[in-house]
Amino acid sequence: MSSDDDLTTVRVDQFFPHPPAKVWRALTEPELLAQWQMPGAGEFRLAVGHRYRMTSVPRPNTGFSGVVEVEVLAFDVERMLAVRWRDADPAHPADWTITWRLEQEGRGTRLFLVHEGFDPDDPAQLMARRIMGGGWAAHVLPALGQALERFP
Incomplete structure (x- = not known):
């Protein structure tokens, strides 16, 4: 996760024993x-520009409505994907950029x-930063790893 002196960003990386593709x-x-x-x-x-919605559990203590509006901002095939996440409720200030960067590491991939x-x-x-910082590492990336194990 990001250092405590950078309160605007969460950084996580994870190695997966699968090729970048x-x-x-x-x-x-x-x-x-x-x-x-x-x-x-x-x-x-x-x-780029494609928009869609994802849903999750609302978290009133962080100002999250439970609905995320997503927009694809940029990509470089097998190297980088950037998306914008905004809370669907305009009263909630969440407006974030999520960037995934893939680097080959041996026969696997380091995902940043x-x-x-x-x-x-x-x-x-x-509070959202603290929760999401832990959630990426403890829940989302392990779920991605499990998905990677299920398909060829």
């Missing part, structure tokens, strides 16, 4: 995304995640 598929193929990300991830399309845009002056955003 396979990890890329898990990040970008809708039927595979649906296996490990929030409901709605199956609506993903690898096209940068989740940025937290407001360090907003206590709810700081």
Whole structure:
């Protein structure tokens, strides 16, 4: 996770014993995304400007409504994917960029995640950063690893 002096960003990296092409598929193929990300991830399309919605449990203590509006910002096949996440409720200030970067490491892939845009002056955003920082490492990346084990 990011250091405590950078309250605007969460950084996590994870090694997967799978080649970048396979990890890329898990990040970008809708039927595979649906296996490990929030409901709605199956609506993903690898096209800059594509928008879709994902749903999760609302977290009032962080100002999260439970609905994420996602927009694909940029990609470089098998190397990088950047998306914007905004809370669907305009009253909630969440507006983040999630960037996945893949690097071959031996026969596997080191996946770097940068989740940025937290407001360090907003206590709810700081709580969201703490929760999401732990959640990426403890829940999301392990779920991705399990999905990678299930498909060829």
